[in-house]
Amino acid sequence: MRHLDLNGLGEIKLIELLTREIVPYPDNVIRGIGDDAAVLKAEGEDWLLFTTDMLIEDVHFSMAFVKPAQVGAKAMVASVSDIAAMGGRPLHAVVSLGIPLKFSAEVLQGIYSGLRNAAIEYSLNIVGGDTVKSPGKLIINVALIGSVGAGKAVYRSGAKPGDLVFVTGSLGNSAAGLFLYQNPGTRVSTEAGSFLKSAHTEPKARVKLGALLAGTGMVTSMDDISDGLATEIHEICLASGVGCRIRSPLVPQDQRLKEAAAAAKRDPLNWALYGGEDFELVFTVRRDSAAAIKRLLNEEGEKCHLIGEIVQPKAGITMELPQGYFVPLEAKGYDHFKTRND
Amino acid sequence: MRHLDLNGLGEIKLIELLTREIVPYPDNVIRGIGDDAAVLKAEGEDWLLFTTDMLIEDVHFSMAFVKPAQVGAKAMVASVSDIAAMGGRPLHAVVSLGIPLKFSAEVLQGIYSGLRNAAIEYSLNIVGGDTVKSPGKLIINVALIGSVGAGKAVYRSGAKPGDLVFVTGSLGNSAAGLFLYQNPGTRVSTEAGSFLKSAHTEPKARVKLGALLAGTGMVTSMDDISDGLATEIHEICLASGVGCRIRSPLVPQDQRLKEAAAAAKRDPLNWALYGGEDFELVFTVRRDSAAAIKRLLNEEGEKCHLIGEIVQPKAGITMELPQGYFVPLEAKGYDHFKTRND
Numbered sequence: 001m002r003h004l005d006l007n008g009l010g011e012i013k014l015i016e017l018l019t020r021e022i023v024p025y026p027d028n029v030i031r032g033i034g035d036d037a038a039v040l041k042a043e044g045e046d047w048l049l050f051t052t053d054m055l056i057e058d059v060h061f062s063m064a065f066v067k068p069a070q071v072g073a074k075a076m077v078a079s080v081s082d083i084a085a086m087g088g089r090p091l092h093a094v095v096s097l098g099i100p101l102k103f104s105a106e107v108l109q110g111i112y113s114g115l116r117n118a119a120i121e122y123s124l125n126i127v128g129g130d131t132v133k134s135p136g137k138l139i140i141n142v143a144l145i146g147s148v149g150a151g152k153a154v155y156r157s158g159a160k161p162g163d164l165v166f167v168t169g170s171l172g173n174s175a176a177g178l179f180l181y182q183n184p185g186t187r188v189s190t191e192a193g194s195f196l197k198s199a200h201t202e203p204k205a206r207v208k209l210g211a212l213l214a215g216t217g218m219v220t221s222m223d224d225i226s227d228g229l230a231t232e233i234h235e236i237c238l239a240s241g242v243g244c245r246i247r248s249p250l251v252p253q254d255q256r257l258k259e260a261a262a263a264a265k266r267d268p269l270n271w272a273l274y275g276g277e278d279f280e281l282v283f284t285v286r287r288d289s290a291a292a293i294k295r296l297l298n299e300e301g302e303k304c305h306l307i308g309e310i311v312q313p314k315a316g317i318t319m320e321l322p323q324g325y326f327v328p329l330e331a332k333g334y335d336h337f338k339t340r341n342d
Numbered sequence: 343m344r345h346l347d348l349n350g351l352g353e354i355k356l357i358e359l360l361t362r363e364i365v366p367y368p369d370n371v372i373r374g375i376g377d378d379a380a381v382l383k384a385e386g387e388d389w390l391l392f393t394t395d396m397l398i399e400d401v402h403f404s405m406a407f408v409k410p411a412q413v414g415a416k417a418m419v420a421s422v423s424d425i426a427a428m429g430g431r432p433l434h435a436v437v438s439l440g441i442p443l444k445f446s447a448e449v450l451q452g453i454y455s456g457l458r459n460a461a462i463e464y465s466l467n468i469v470g471g472d473t474v475k476s477p478g479k480l481i482i483n484v485a486l487i488g489s490v491g492a493g494k495a496v497y498r499s500g501a502k503p504g505d506l507v508f509v510t511g512s513l514g515n516s517a518a519g520l521f522l523y524q525n526p527g528t529r530v531s532t533e534a535g536s537f538l539k540s541a542h543t544e545p546k547a548r549v550k551l552g553a554l555l556a557g558t559g560m561v562t563s564m565d566d567i568s569d570g571l572a573t574e575i576h577e578i579c580l581a582s583g584v585g586c587r588i589r590s591p592l593v594p595q596d597q598r599l600k601e602a603a604a605a606a607k608r609d610p611l612n613w614a615l616y617g618g619e620d621f622e623l624v625f626t627v628r629r630d631s632a633a634a635i636k637r638l639l640n641e642e643g644e645k646c647h648l649i650g651e652i653v654q655p656k657a658g659i660t661m662e663l664p665q666g667y668f669v670p671l672e673a674k675g676y677d678h679f680k681t682r683n684d
Contacts, residue, residue, distance in 0.1 A: 022461040022468040028433070029467055038469035040434055040487075043386020052485050054438035054472050091370070092382055096396035096483050119364040125371055126364040127380035130396050136478025141438050143394050143485030145382075 031155060034239065036082040036224060037146065039153045047153060049146035051082040057137035065181035068107045070201045072114025073121075074277075075140040078226060080122045081205040081279040085224035086155075087214020088148035089207060093119065094128035098139030111140070122207060154214045154283070156239035159221040163284040163310040165244060166293070168209055168303065170254040171229055172268060173199035175275025179264060188263050192256035203279045209302055210281055216296060218289035223282050228274040232282050234317060234331035243315040246308030246329060249322050273319075274332065284310055373497060376581065378424040378566060379488065381495045389495060391488035393424040399479035407523035410449045412543045414456025416619075417482040420568060422464045422547040423621040427566035428497075429556020430490035431549060435461065436470035440481030453482070464549060496556045496625070498581035501563040505626040505652040507586060508635075510551055510645065512596040513571055514610060515541035517617025521606060530605045534598035545621045551644055552623055558638060560631035565624050570616040574624050576659060576673035585657040588650030588671060591664050615661075616674065626652055 023029050030039035030047060037051035055075045057063060063071065076093065083090045095115055099108065119126050124144070177200030180186055180193055188196075206224070213219045221240055223232040229251065237244050251272045261268035283304075285293050290306070297304050308320075319329040365371050372381040372389060379393035397417045399405060405413065418435065425432045437457055441450065461468050466486070519542030522528055522535055530538075548566070555561045563582055565574040571593065579586050593614045603610035625646075627635050632648070639646050650662075661671040 022458045024462055024465055025433075025467055029469055032467065032469040033471060038434065038436065040469065042384060043388070045385065048487075050434060050436055050485075050487060051470055052436035052438050052472050052483065054440055054474050054481070054483060056440055056474060056476060056481075058477060059475055091367075092380065092392060094380065094392055094394035094485055096394050096485075098396055098398055098481065116364045120366055123366055125367055125374065127371055127374040127382065128393055129375060130394050130483075132396050132398060133401055134398060134478075135400060136476075139396070139398075139440065139481055141394065141396060141472075141483040141485075143392075143436055143438075143483075145390075145392060145487065 030153070035155050036085040037088070039086065039148070045150060046147040047150050049083050049086050049088045049148055049153070050144075051079055052141060052143040053078040053082065054139065054141045056139050063138070065178070066201050068110025069114035069117065071138070071140070072111040073118040074203060075142050076115050076118035076122070077203055077205045077279060079142040079144040080118070080124070080207060081224040081226060083144060083146035084205050084207045084210035085222055085281060086146070086148055086153045087210050087219070087222065088146040088153065089211055090122050090124040090144055090146045092125045092127045093142055093144045095126060096130040096132070096139075096141040098132050098134035100134050100136065100138055103138070122205065148214065152214050152217070154219050154222040156221050156223050156236045159236050159240035159242050159284040159310045160286070161242055161310050161312050162287055163220050164287055164290050164306055165233070165246060165282065165284050165308045165310060166304040166306055167225070167229065167252060167280055167282045168206055169278065169280040170252040170257065171225065171278050171280060172257050172271030172275040173254060174203055174277040175271040176257050176260045177201070179266070180260060183264065186260065186264050188260045192259045195254070195256045196260055199278070203277055205279050206281050212296070212300060212302070213281070213283055213293070216289075216293060218285050218293055219283050220286060221284045225278045225280045225282055227276045229282060230273045230329050231331050233329065236282070236284065237317050240310070241313055243311040243313050244308060244317045244329070245311050245315065245320060245326070247320045250305065250307045252305045273329075373495070377497050378427040379430070381428065381490070387492060388489040389492050391425050391428050391430045391490055391495070392486075393421055394483060394485040395420040395424065396481065396483045398481050405480070407520070408543050410452025411456035411459065413480070413482070414453040415460040416545060417484050418457050418460035418464070419545055419547045419621060421484040421486040422460070422466070422549060423566040423568060425486060425488035426547050426549045426552035427564055427623060428488070428490055428495045429552050429561070429564065430488040430495065431553055432464050432466040432486055432488045434467045434469045435484055435486045437468060438472040438474070438483040440474050440476035442476050442478065442480055445480070464547065490556065494556050494559070496561050496564040498563050498565050498578045501578050501582035501584050501626040501652045502628070503584055503652050503654050504629055505562050506629055506632050506648055507575070507588060507624065507626050507650045507652060508646040509567070509571065509594060509622055509624045509649055510548055511620065511622040512594040512599065513567065513615075513620050513622060514599050514613030514617040515596060516545055516619040517613040518599050518602045519543070521608070522602060525606065528602065528606050530602045534601045537596070537598045538602055541620070545619055547621050548623050554638070554642060554644070555623070555625055555635070558631075558635060560627050560635055561625045562628060563626045567620045567622045567624055569618045571624060572615045572671050573673050575671065578624070578626065579659050582652070583655055585653040585655050586650060586659045586671070587653050587657065587662060587668070589662045592647065592649045594647045615671075
């Protein structure tokens with residue numbers, strides 16, 4: 001029997017293969033598969049958002065580094081971040097847990113307290129769940145309903161040539177934190193180690209920032225950086241039918257990331273481009289709206305960084321290096337079907 | 343470190359332990375954790391239902407007996423059945439798949455075609471998903487939104503002493519079918535073998551029947567029989583604060599189930615009480631509504647069977663045997679944390 005090489009295939013193609021969407025009742029479906037969350041018409045003023053995320057121990061997280069409560073919270077954050085990427089706010093979650101029989105009650109209570117704390121932090125209700133035994137690893141699935149004003153959802157597919165590309169925050173910190181956990185001999189300052197490790201263990205979803213950006217009506221596309229900046233840019237370009245040119249010196253890197261990279265003899269840009277789970281936002285705006293967006297974010301005490309621009313599709317997806325020449329920006333990076341941090 | 347004996351604990355207690363619900367915004371939550379689906383206020387005339395179910399290979403199904411397309415369909419049916427048990431209709435699903443790397447493309451396509459066929463059969467949309475690699479077994483999580491008329495949802499908690507207890511269809515067929523797969527030497531007629539095996543591999547959710555029953559306004563409690571009749575009766579009694587007395591000769595058993603039980607030297611009642619995944623409905627009605635309900639179902643070509651009555655809580659949960667004496671009806675039966683078919 002022919003076997004699919006899932007390692008070689010990667011998640012995007014597999015999803016394409018499997019999830020040609022089934023929508024017998026299209027009237028209420030504004031957007032189905034292919035964005036961070038589905039967008040559904042409801043009876044009132046708002047649209048519903050609907051998303052699901054499955055996290056498996058030793059694929060998406062290691063309990064050697066991440067405490068049970070942090071695992072629970074990260075699972076919730078991954079789904080909340082999908083809602084943030086649409087410009088929405090989370091409302092109600094249902095949580096399925098596949099639990100290895102060897103787990104202690106303390107570990108389970110830790111996981112659940114993490115889910116609960118994240119629910120409170122993001123002002124959402126946990127209204128249901130399923131608990132089953134897992135013959136293997138811990139599995140957490142969070143499905144989440146959110147809402148967004150009708151017509152206000154921001155998709156991956158609206159980027160146009162000439163638009164400018166921005167990201168929030170700084171990138172690669174979660175990947176660097178994981179590296180430090182995996183390589184405890186790396187000599188970094190306490191300050192840098194603690195910052196990067198907590199970026200890995202306690203990431204935050206940018207709900208307010210996503211809603212603020214969507215509310216401007218000036219954001220043409222948006223994605224959350226769950227799988228690495230390069231992957232998300234590829235997703236936006238694929239969905240929008242455009243190319244993109246980013247400038248590597250503009251990709252925001254925290255000083256503590258650079259410190260860890262120097263100690264580890266790694267390229268910090270690699271973490272910033274391909275590290276997953278920062279849960280920052282990447283978005284595009286029309287060139288003439290950029291100043292207004294930056295001003296608005298400043299007023300709210302938030303920051304965004306210009307990293308490049310959207311170009312014609314035939315120009316491809318490229319990165320300008322400091323030396324001034326261009327290289328293709330590969331989509332590789334964090335991919336659920338590949339080894340992380342390769 | 344103290345380890346939780348999940349095998350001994352069982353799912354109900356574990357859910358209690360873990361899922362004290364978190365509802366910071368209770369205004370829109372009619373019913374949270376503790377029923378087949380959460381019930382949520384929406385802006386229009388209907389309430390939203392929200393449920394999630396996780397199925398794991400070799401815990402909930404065996405790919406040795408169940409084809410990939412049947413696995414996909416069963417996963418969808420399990421969630422649809424939760425919506426049916428509330429009297430609602432399914433609207434939109436999101437599906438997470440944890441896929442072992444060794445799976446072939448054909449197996450994946452089979453699973454997805456089963457999900458798709460079930461979506462069409464139950465008139466719902468698949469609007470999103472997540473696909474991740476699983477280091478162990480196949481994992482399928484279906485989260486489902488449904489709707490029910492405001493005030494029309496039927497809970498587990500409304501049964502009152504004096505109410506009569508009914509079930510739809512006949513019970514135990516799925517468990518008997520699994521037995522036949524596991525014991526291929528059992529000598530039964532082709533007709534019985536085929537009927538029971540397909541009850542196991544291709545179960546149906548009772549959406550129309552659930553909505554019909556809820557629509558009467560006369561059903562005081564309802565549950566779907568996913569984990570075995572005895573377990574579901576315990577859930578209703580626990581949620582309603584009542585006892586129950588069922589009469590064993592009234593528990594409906596198909597002639598083909600009896601034939602297989604005779605061939606297997608098993609008690610068919612055991613399958614009917616403790617076999618899971620029949621996805622029939624168990625419900626209670628006030629004594630004075632029973633005739634009207636039976637008439638209505640007859641008019642629709644559907645059948646239900648009186649199996650007992652709700653009693654005072656202090657009378658406990660008992661079963662009257664043909665000999666006329668009463669025994670406690672144990673909740674045991676299909677339990678995700680116990681061995682199936684014990």
